Amino acid sequence: MSDKPWLNEYPEGVQAEIDMDEFDSVVDVIDKSCNEFRDKVAYVNFGAELTFGQVDRHSAAFAARLQAMGLEKGDRIAIMMPNVLQYPIAVFGALRAGLVVVNTNPLYTARELKHQLNDSGAKAIVIMDNFASVLEAVIDDVPIEHVILTRMGDMLGGLKGAFTNFAVRYVKKMVPAYNLPNARPFNAVLREGADERFLPVELGHEDIAFLQYTGGTTGVSKGAVLTHGNMVANMQQASAWLGGRLDVGKETIITALPLYHIFALTANCLVFVKLGGRNVLITNPRDMNGFVKELGKEKFTAITGVNTLFNGLLNTPGFVDLDFSSLKMTLGGGMAVQRSVAERWKKATGVTLVEAYGLTETSPAACINPMDLEEYNGAIGLPISSTECRVIDPDGNPLPVGETGELCVRGPQVMRGYWNRPEETAKVLGDDGWLRTGDMAKMDEKGYFYIVDRKKDMILVSGFNVYPNEVEDVVADHPKVLEVGAIGAPDEKSGEVVKVVVVRKDDSLTVKELREFCREQLTGYKVPKYVEFVDELPKTNVGKILRRELRDLYGEARSSED
Incomplete structure (x- = not known):
């Protein structure tokens, strides 16, 4: 037990x-x-x-x-x-x-x-x-x-x-x-x-x-x-x-x-x-x-x-x-x-x-959470019947009570895998049946789990997942865009909204023009609400955009022309 x-x-x-x-x-x-x-x-x-x-x-x-x-x-x-x-x-x-x-x-x-x-x-x-x-x-x-x-x-x-x-x-x-x-x-x-x-x-x-x-x-x-x-x-x-x-x-x-x-x-x-x-x-x-x-x-x-x-x-x-x-x-x-x-x-x-x-x-x-819960407790609840949850470190080792790591789930409700994508399946689903959720969590001594941080880069708009890569691919298609990074910005109504940080090729590009371009390619909740123009994006030495730094620098709910 x-x-x-x-x-x-x-x-x-x-x-x-x-x-x-x-x-x-x-x-x-x-x-x-x-x-x-x-x-x-x-x-x-x-x-x-x-x-x-x-x-x-x-x-x-x-x-x-x-x-x-x-x-x-x-x-x-x-x-x-x-x-x-x-x-x-x-x-x-x-x-x-x-x-x-x-x-x-x-x-x-x-x-x-x-x-x-x-x-x-x-x-x-x-x-x-x-x-x-x-x-x-x-x-x-x-x-x-x-x-x-x-x-x-x-x-x-x-x-x-x-x-x-x-x-x-x-x-x-x-x-x-x-x-x-x-x-x-x-x-x-x-x-x-x-x-x-x-x-x-x-x-x-x-x-x-x-x-x-x-x-x-x-x-x-x-x-x-x-x-x-x-x-x-x-x-x-x-x-x-x-x-x-x-x-x-x-x-x-x-x-x-x-x-x-x-x-x-x-x-x-x-x-x-x-x-x-x-x-x-x-x-x-x-x-x-x-x-x-x-x-x-x-x-x-x-x-x-x-x-x-x-x-x-x-x-x-x-x-x-x-x-x-x-x-x-x-x-x-x-x-x-x-x-x-x-x-x-x-x-x-x-x-x-x-x-x-x-x-x-x-x-x-x-x-x-138990349905007879008296008050909101900030937890995501207890693993349901026939379900195991655990928190692991980056090497896959289970962590003790109270420590933060990646939440993993195992149970009969876990998917078989991703359709025709064995490589993607292997990234999240082990032969032992444990699914890596990508969410950072911790467990208390009673077995209640708490989400500490969200999947690294995902933006959550009113409960719908928005993936930065998809938004970035669309924005990067605009002829006046040089580079782009997509992040979440706080929003009272939907929790988060999409924000893009853009390096322009052509300074005539406006926030309105870019948002209208996105609207033709993306479902409404994926369209950037905020667009900020900058001179350069923070990157690693191999040129990978650092989204965490991007969020730290530009995570505010604002556009360049506000």
């Missing part, structure tokens, strides 16, 4: 080990929940509801149609949409057909989308028409054979759905013109699939469920290979941890984080299906006033989010006046929860904001 002091701190009823054999696959979990909770509501969006029975029927039809298109077990399918009712149908349908889901950020630029589709080898894509113009720009340069196109209101039914689609396209003008002549409408695919025979696919723990793209600890975006076993493990671990606090078949969770992000995918979309919960999908949480209005309609019992989301809600008029009498659980992850936000949340809602820690590479949960 001494090498796992955290087991003594486990809340009552939480077992040290999970039962991996209860479910063969993610599909097994979905099938059992759809049968057990058939008449209960599974998902809600814009006031429209889908029962577990409807999710079962629609996802089976979707799976049957994918099979009829010629897609086979192991083929990759990209899914690119915000939080709408079509998402769980498409994901569950794809998994039931034995396909590998490639979650794709709908805000990707053409360059980012092209990389992900080519890297994954995706043969099909389900995409919302708001983003179809981006796909059109790359469709001839990617392996996509089948395009399934959906619209915002497709699952809202009748007049409501038709009105929503009309308003999004013609009133709000949120759908740029596109030309994808071979695309099939999502609703037509469901209708056709309903008349076809779905052939169940045999799936086991070793089969791949998701390619979840991340920068890992370095550079270009890589696909973390998450098997059905990885995902089943994390569902079992999370439900074991939450089980004592939540009632099966009776919970309502607010899902504002995007389901394509690993945190919401597992914690909300999958774990709450297993628990027979009701998932309220928030399509646009950036509209904080609209978000608070939606919360006012629900007697919600759980909510997950990142620090910026909780901070945004606390600063939105009307939020503190909501009825929180049903709220049992608030789980924060994706980025560090700030003490001030946690304390304000507890004061406003009466519920402790419980911090968790994970990575895309760990499906994602690795550590969670």
Whole structure:
């Protein structure tokens, strides 16, 4: 027990080990929940509801149609949409057909989308028409054979759905013109699939469920290979941890984080299906006033989010006046929860904001604080069931209690590796199963872990990883840029924002010009908020830019023309 002091701190009823054999696959979990909770509501969006029975029927039809298109077990399918009712149908349908889901950020630029589709080898894509113009720009340069196109209101039914689609396209003008002549409408695919025979696919723990793209600890975006076993493990671990606090078949969770992000995918979309919960999908949480209005309609019992989301809600008029009498659980992850936000949340809602820690590479949960925590404690929590954590020195030797080193994680939720990148896998994943997270941490005598410093160079914007290499590659492409270094600058709203420090080739280059150039190549949260022009960048004697020195010299939230 001494090498796992955290087991003594486990809340009552939480077992040290999970039962991996209860479910063969993610599909097994979905099938059992759809049968057990058939008449209960599974998902809600814009006031429209889908029962577990409807999710079962629609996802089976979707799976049957994918099979009829010629897609086979192991083929990759990209899914690119915000939080709408079509998402769980498409994901569950794809998994039931034995396909590998490639979650794709709908805000990707053409360059980012092209990389992900080519890297994954995706043969099909389900995409919302708001983003179809981006796909059109790359469709001839990617392996996509089948395009399934959906619209915002497709699952809202009748007049409501038709009105929503009309308003999004013609009133709000949120759908740029596109030309994808071979695309099939999502609703037509469901209708056709309903008349076809779905052939169940045999799936086991070793089969791949998701390619979840991340920068890992370095550079270009890589696909973390998450098997059905990885995902089943994390569902079992999370439900074991939450089980004592939540009632099966009776919970309502607010899902504002995007389901394509690993945190919401597992914690909300999958774990709450297993628990027979009701998932309220928030399509646009950036509209904080609209978000608070939606919360006012629900007697919600759980909510997950990142620090910026909780901070945004606390600063939105009307939020503190909501009825929180049903709220049992608030789980924060994706980025560090700030003490001030946690304390304000507890004061406003009466519920402790419980911090968790994970990575895309760990499906994602690795550590969670006890759900009965009285007050925010600044820790990322205890290693969850069947999970080991340790802190190592640069030579890989375990460090004693209280000393800071790199955090490593081992457990059944740890990815198989990075898709088609054995060298990158070898850098972080040992033959002994230990994953090097790149995060600097320490453990106290009770087994609580604390993040001391973040991955060396990564910038964390509202819970999303931004990798300096990618930003630097784009900025360096500008004809007036000589050299560039990308770092994080502090930001009240999002924790950090991107800042670039630039040596110009041509002094006529302005901050505005460079930011507009970046906006064409990078998703919004990766675009530098600050640009500082300097004469030279700090470097090693072999010419490598010293990012730590760069942060020390230029880490302030300012631009050259401020």
